[in-house]
Amino acid sequence: MAQSKPERGRFSSRKKVDAVLRVLRGEALDLISRDLGITAATLSEWREHSITSGLAGLRSRTANGRDEELARLKALVGDLTMRLELSREVVSRLRAGTPLSSRRSTR
Numbered sequence: 001m002a003q004s005k006p007e008r009g010r011f012s013s014r015k016k017v018d019a020v021l022r023v024l025r026g027e028a029l030d031l032i033s034r035d036l037g038i039t040a041a042t043l044s045e046w047r048e049h050s051i052t053s054g055l056a057g058l059r060s061r062t063a064n065g066r067d068e069e070l071a072r073l074k075a076l077v078g079d080l081t082m083r084l085e086l087s088r089e090v091v092s093r094l095r096a097g098t099p100l101s102s103r104r105s106t107r
Contacts (some may be wrong), residue, residue, distance in 0.1 A: 012035075019043060020050045 011019075014035075022032050025045060033040040093100055 016046050017050070020047050023047050047098075 019032060023029055024047070029040050029043060033043050036043070037076055079085075090100060
């Protein structure tokens with residue numbers, strides 16, 4: 001039985017991209033794998049990883065004015081919620097007859 005050559009060492013990301021692009025352009029997988037000295041499985045793995053990463057990159061949106069307005073409004077809602085909670089605390093303390101602050105008088 002013939003032994004296959006061990007795979008070459010590490011590849012730069014640029015060389016991996018070039019190999020994947022060759023596959024995507026329609027070159028034969030086995031021809032590219034022989035040319036680069038790697039297994040077809042490794043080359044297929046690179047292709048799948050590239051496609052998955054590419055899809056994730058295309059899903060992201062660029063920031064626009066709407067996103068900035070949304071962030072501003074979320075901050076406003078947070079501030080108003082905090083003020084409402086503080087107001088409710090003051091009202092409950094006034095109804096209970098407890099002092100509003102726990103500090104001691106300096107006099």
